[in-house]
Amino acid sequence: MSQYRIMVIDDEKIVCDMAKMSLEQEGYIVETFLNAEPALSRLKEKRFDVVVTDYKMKGIDGMEVLRAVKRLYPDTEVIMITAFANLDTLIEALRGEVHDFFPKPLKIKELKSSIQRALNRKR
Amino acid sequence: MKIEQKIILSNIFNVALIVLIGIFAFQNLNLILTKLRFVEIADDLNASFLEMRLSEKNYFLYHDESALSDIRKKIDDTAKSIELAKDDIIRVIGEKNLQEQELYLKEYSEVIEEVRRAKSDDIQLEAKLRAEGKKLKGFSESITRLERNAVNDIISNSKRILFYSFWAILITAVVVSHFVSQRILRSLREIERQAKSISEGNFNKIEGIKSNDEFGSVIAAINSMSGELRNREEQLIQSKKLASIGVLTAGVAHEITNPLNNISMIVQTYTELYKKLSSEERIDFMNKVGKEAERIKEVVQNLLDFSRLRKPDLKETDINMVIEKSFKLMRNTIEVSNIDVKLNLDDGLLHVFIDEHQIQQVLVNIISNAVQAMPEGGNLFISTMTGKDKDFIEISIADTGKGIPPEFLPHIFDPFFTTKGEGGTGLGLSVSYGIIKNHKGGIRVESEVGVGTTFIIELPVCKSSGQNKV
Structure with missing residues (x-):
């Protein structure tokens, strides 16, 4: 069986590093990006199964990442992380067909099971 | 001295000057009137004396007895007139002159009596009468002339005094109002400058102007106002800071949440991978936690620095x-x-x-x-x-x-x-x-x-x- 590809976008380096270390334990291929622009160009050349993105970032924000991913690969799942979720953000994310929505501080176990659910659904 | 007092004082000075001039002018006018009245009386007397001397001439030329009684009658009339206007005359020429005049009149009257009694052409007597008549008329005329001159003197004196007083009042008014207005303008300019500086936010006290007048009070009022403004400004800054804490909270929370999330992620990963990590890697993880804690401390410190009004330690x-x-x-x-x-x-x-x-x-x-x-x-x-x-x-x-x-x-x-x-x-x-x-x-x-x-x-x-x- 081929390995699943996971992309993590967050402007905090530690989030990227820790997510990569932890997710690689589950046997995923993980690529991380500190901002959305190079991440989106990478997506154009390579399909990922799940994209985990921060909501609040300089330049392109999480919501735009969600839309861009869905345009490119409708069945790639997007998981969004945000420090402050208000109802409007949540509704906008749901309409953009976000797979899951996590507040900070992030629980890695919950993230992992969410990714697992997303991958199961695709199967 | 207060400016108000200065203005009142200069006004009092001017009013006093005007009143003095008024009194002076009034007295001069009275004097002139009295003298003129005397001159009028003296003119009548002079006319009488002239008539007496004419009758005297007639008597000597024509030996007309009636001329003597005419003179007699004139002398009585004149004596009566003098008696009537005695007070006025004394007031103008003094008692001594009047007595002298009356003496001459009496002497003349006596000579007339002598002439009447003699009833003959006595050249000596005629000469005596002429001399007495001349003396009487001459004295009266000289006094009249003197008084006319006195009136002229009084008028020209009054003219001069009025002229000088006019200038004195004008100069006092101009000089005093000039100094007072200069003082007012100077103080106003200074106050304007200070007010402008206050409006630019420099709530400094006005110093260097020591003044016991109205400007002293204005300056004291401005100083207390600027002190009050300074206090208010400090309160305002403080309350703006408090009001801003709401705005700040979102930013600060975001600033704190990120390092907090990092710490949480490091801890979770550390726990999960503990057995697989080398001791160097473990120390590296802990250092990362330390750095993130440091970030939080910095954010909190900045917030404290901002919200606290710390006195500088100079x-x-x-x-x-x-x-x-x-x-x-x-x-x-x-x-x-x-x-x-x-x-x-x-x-x-x-x-x-x-x-x-x-x-x-x-x-x-x-x-x-x-x-x-x-x-x-x-x-x-x-x-x-x-x-x-x-x-x-x-x-x-x-x-x-x-x-x-x-x-x-x-x-x-x-x-x-x-x-x-x-x-x-x-x-x-x-x-x-x-x-x-x-x-x-x-x-x-x-x-x-x-x-x-x-x-x-x-x-x-x-x-x-x-x-x-x-």
Whole structure:
């Protein structure tokens, strides 16, 4: 069986590093990006199964990442992380067909099971 | 003396002068009237004397007895007239002259009697009568002439006195009103200057004008107003800070949540991978936790610095040393940003009286603004020099960054004004401004879009301070 590809976008380096270390334990291929622009160009050349993105970032924000991913690969799942979720953000994310929505501080176990659910659904 | 008192005094002076002149003019007029009345009476008398002498001539020429009785009658009439106007006459020519006049009249009357009794041509008697008549008429005429001259003198004297008084009143009025208005204008100008300076936000006390007049009270009122404004301004700044805490909370929460999330992620990963990690990796993880905790502490410290109105802890300090320390703090940031720094510090500067940490805060703030203004790298010039006013030293921090648009320049020291979007709280320069102002210094900015920005800080030198060893 081929390995699943996971992309993590967050402007905090530690989030990227820790997510990569932890997710690689589950046997995923993980690529991380500190901002959305190079991440989106990478997506154009390579399909990922799940994209985990921060909501609040300089330049392109999480919501735009969600839309861009869905345009490119409708069945790639997007998981969004945000420090402050208000109802409007949540509704906008749901309409953009976000797979899951996590507040900070992030629980890695919950993230992992969410990714697992997303991958199961695709199967 | 109060201005009001000065004006009243000068008015009293003028009014007194006018009243005196009035009294003087009134008395002169009365005198002139009396004298004129006398001159009128004297003219009548002179006419009578003339008639007497005519009759006298007639008698000698024609020996007309009736001429003598005419003279007799005239003498009686004249004596009666003199008796009637006696008071007026005495008042003008004095009792002695009147007595003399009456004596001459009596002598003349006696000679007339002698002539009547003699009833013959006596040449001696005729000559005596002529002489007496001449004396009588001559005396009366000379007194009349004297009085006419006196009237003329009084009139020309009055004219002269009125002329001088007119000028005295005019000059007093002009001089006094000139001095009073000069004083008022000078004080008004000073007050206007101070009011303008207060409206620009310098709530200084007016000093150097000591005045016991109305301006003293105005100055006291302005001083108390500016003191009150200063208090209010401090309260306002404090309450603005409190009001801003709501705005700040979101920013601060975001600032804290990120390192907190990092710590949480490190801890979770650490626990999960504990057995697979080497001891170096474990130490590395813990160091990362430490650094993130440090980030949180910094955010909290900044918030505290902002919300607390700390009194500066002033010490005599070498400003160049503070600049070098601040520069060391920033060196790393500056180097990774590809910025060349040129320090040009004047060794001969006088010491300043400052809170080193607060000034360092200001310098770090301005330097980091400069670094952020040059994302592509550039030059940063930091220099110190003695100010144009020798009581101040100047610190100049110039960058070759993107510059500040002219429409933003007036607002850059306003609290919560930021051009950095969400990246800035808009408090850095506002707090810096407050710190420099607390040090009785000044901070200003010159900027041109596309060329760069220069911040100039002025700090007062320490009185009786030591100089740097050159």
